[in-house]
Amino acid sequence: xxxxxxxxxxxxxxxxxxxxxxxxxxxxxxxxxxxxxxxxxxxxxxxxxxxxxxxxxxxxxxxxxxxxxxxxxxxxxxxxxxxxxxxxxxxxxxxxxxxxxxxxxxxxxxxxxxxxxxxxxxxxxxxxx
Numbered sequence: 001x002x003x004x005x006x007x008x009x010x011x012x013x014x015x016x017x018x019x020x021x022x023x024x025x026x027x028x029x030x031x032x033x034x035x036x037x038x039x040x041x042x043x044x045x046x047x048x049x050x051x052x053x054x055x056x057x058x059x060x061x062x063x064x065x066x067x068x069x070x071x072x073x074x075x076x077x078x079x080x081x082x083x084x085x086x087x088x089x090x091x092x093x094x095x096x097x098x099x100x101x102x103x104x105x106x107x108x109x110x111x112x113x114x115x116x117x118x119x120x121x122x123x124x125x126x127x128x129x
Contacts, residue, residue: 045093046086052126055101059126065091065100066122070115081105084121097125 055061067087069079084105092100100123110118 041093042086042090045090048098049089049093050099050128051085051089051103051123052099052101052128055124055126056128059099059101059128062092062095062097062125062127064122065095065097065125066120067091068118068120070110071117071119072115074116076116078117079119081121084119088121088123092123092125095125097127099126099128100124101126 065088067084069084069087071078085100085103088100088103103121103123106120108118108120110116
Protein backbone atom coordinates (compact mmCIF):
# COMPACT_ATOMS: atom_id res chain seq x y z
CA UNK A 1 0.00 0.00 0.00
CA UNK A 2 3.02 2.33 0.05
CA UNK A 3 2.42 3.00 -3.69
CA UNK A 4 -1.15 4.19 -3.01
CA UNK A 5 -0.28 7.95 -3.02
CA UNK A 6 1.56 7.59 -6.34
CA UNK A 7 -1.34 5.63 -7.80
CA UNK A 8 -3.85 8.28 -6.67
CA UNK A 9 -1.61 11.01 -8.07
CA UNK A 10 -1.51 9.25 -11.43
CA UNK A 11 -5.29 8.75 -11.41
CA UNK A 12 -5.81 12.47 -10.82
CA UNK A 13 -3.08 14.01 -12.98
CA UNK A 14 -3.48 12.03 -16.19
CA UNK A 15 -7.17 12.86 -16.72
CA UNK A 16 -6.43 16.48 -15.76
CA UNK A 17 -3.75 16.70 -18.45
CA UNK A 18 -6.12 15.32 -21.08
CA UNK A 19 -8.85 17.76 -20.11
CA UNK A 20 -6.60 20.82 -20.25
CA UNK A 21 -4.87 19.72 -23.44
CA UNK A 22 -8.20 19.43 -25.24
CA UNK A 23 -9.98 22.39 -23.72
CA UNK A 24 -12.11 24.32 -26.12
CA UNK A 25 -11.17 27.86 -26.95
CA UNK A 26 -13.10 30.57 -28.70
CA UNK A 27 -12.45 30.68 -32.43
CA UNK A 28 -10.66 34.00 -32.21
CA UNK A 29 -7.08 34.00 -30.93
CA UNK A 30 -5.50 37.34 -31.64
CA UNK A 31 -5.55 40.19 -34.08
CA UNK A 32 -9.32 40.02 -34.31
CA UNK A 33 -10.69 42.27 -31.58
CA UNK A 34 -13.18 44.12 -33.70
CA UNK A 35 -15.32 45.33 -30.80
CA UNK A 36 -14.21 48.91 -31.49
CA UNK A 37 -15.78 48.80 -34.97
CA UNK A 38 -19.45 49.43 -35.59
CA UNK A 39 -21.48 46.99 -37.65
CA UNK A 40 -21.55 49.62 -40.41
CA UNK A 41 -17.73 49.78 -40.42
CA UNK A 42 -17.46 46.01 -40.62
CA UNK A 43 -19.81 45.92 -43.59
CA UNK A 44 -18.12 48.87 -45.28
CA UNK A 45 -14.68 47.30 -44.86
CA UNK A 46 -15.77 44.16 -46.68
CA UNK A 47 -16.99 46.28 -49.60
CA UNK A 48 -14.26 48.94 -49.67
CA UNK A 49 -11.05 46.97 -49.01
CA UNK A 50 -9.97 44.91 -52.02
CA UNK A 51 -7.69 41.87 -51.94
CA UNK A 52 -5.08 42.23 -54.70
CA UNK A 53 -3.16 39.45 -56.42
CA UNK A 54 -0.06 41.65 -56.72
CA UNK A 55 1.01 44.94 -55.17
CA UNK A 56 0.75 47.84 -57.64
CA UNK A 57 3.80 50.09 -58.09
CA UNK A 58 1.73 53.16 -57.22
CA UNK A 59 0.70 52.04 -53.73
CA UNK A 60 1.65 53.03 -50.22
CA UNK A 61 2.24 50.27 -47.66
CA UNK A 62 0.83 51.20 -44.25
CA UNK A 63 2.10 48.09 -42.48
CA UNK A 64 1.02 44.51 -41.91
CA UNK A 65 -2.20 43.10 -40.55
CA UNK A 66 -2.79 39.55 -39.32
CA UNK A 67 -5.55 37.32 -38.06
CA UNK A 68 -5.56 33.98 -36.27
CA UNK A 69 -8.44 31.57 -35.85
CA UNK A 70 -8.64 28.34 -33.87
CA UNK A 71 -10.07 25.00 -34.92
CA UNK A 72 -11.12 23.75 -31.49
CA UNK A 73 -11.18 20.00 -32.16
CA UNK A 74 -10.41 17.60 -34.96
CA UNK A 75 -14.16 17.32 -35.57
CA UNK A 76 -15.02 21.03 -35.57
CA UNK A 77 -15.19 23.03 -38.78
CA UNK A 78 -12.04 24.73 -39.97
CA UNK A 79 -12.13 28.52 -40.20
CA UNK A 80 -12.81 29.73 -43.70
CA UNK A 81 -10.27 31.79 -45.64
CA UNK A 82 -13.00 34.40 -46.12
CA UNK A 83 -13.37 34.76 -42.34
CA UNK A 84 -9.67 35.49 -41.94
CA UNK A 85 -9.84 37.98 -44.82
CA UNK A 86 -12.85 39.77 -43.32
CA UNK A 87 -10.96 40.13 -40.03
CA UNK A 88 -7.97 41.67 -41.80
CA UNK A 89 -10.13 43.89 -44.03
CA UNK A 90 -11.89 45.37 -41.01
CA UNK A 91 -8.63 46.26 -39.28
CA UNK A 92 -7.10 47.61 -42.51
CA UNK A 93 -10.18 49.76 -43.12
CA UNK A 94 -9.96 51.14 -39.58
CA UNK A 95 -6.34 52.12 -40.19
CA UNK A 96 -7.05 53.83 -43.53
CA UNK A 97 -6.11 51.17 -46.07
CA UNK A 98 -8.22 50.41 -49.13
CA UNK A 99 -6.47 47.20 -50.23
CA UNK A 100 -4.63 44.12 -48.99
CA UNK A 101 -1.66 42.65 -50.82
CA UNK A 102 0.82 39.80 -50.36
CA UNK A 103 -1.73 37.69 -48.49
CA UNK A 104 -0.32 34.54 -46.89
CA UNK A 105 -2.29 31.76 -45.21
CA UNK A 106 -0.76 29.13 -42.93
CA UNK A 107 -2.00 26.28 -40.77
CA UNK A 108 -0.22 24.66 -37.83
CA UNK A 109 -1.08 22.16 -35.16
CA UNK A 110 -1.59 23.69 -31.73
CA UNK A 111 -2.89 20.98 -29.41
CA UNK A 112 -0.81 22.27 -26.48
CA UNK A 113 -2.37 25.73 -26.91
CA UNK A 114 -5.95 24.50 -26.60
CA UNK A 115 -6.65 24.29 -30.34
CA UNK A 116 -6.43 21.43 -32.76
CA UNK A 117 -5.11 23.70 -35.51
CA UNK A 118 -4.39 27.41 -35.76
CA UNK A 119 -5.02 29.15 -39.06
CA UNK A 120 -3.10 32.39 -39.60
CA UNK A 121 -3.43 34.97 -42.34
CA UNK A 122 -1.27 38.04 -42.84
CA UNK A 123 -1.17 40.76 -45.49
CA UNK A 124 0.24 44.17 -46.32
CA UNK A 125 -2.18 47.05 -45.79
CA UNK A 126 -2.12 49.26 -48.86
CA UNK A 127 -3.42 52.61 -50.02
CA UNK A 128 -3.93 52.31 -53.76
CA UNK A 129 -4.73 55.46 -55.75
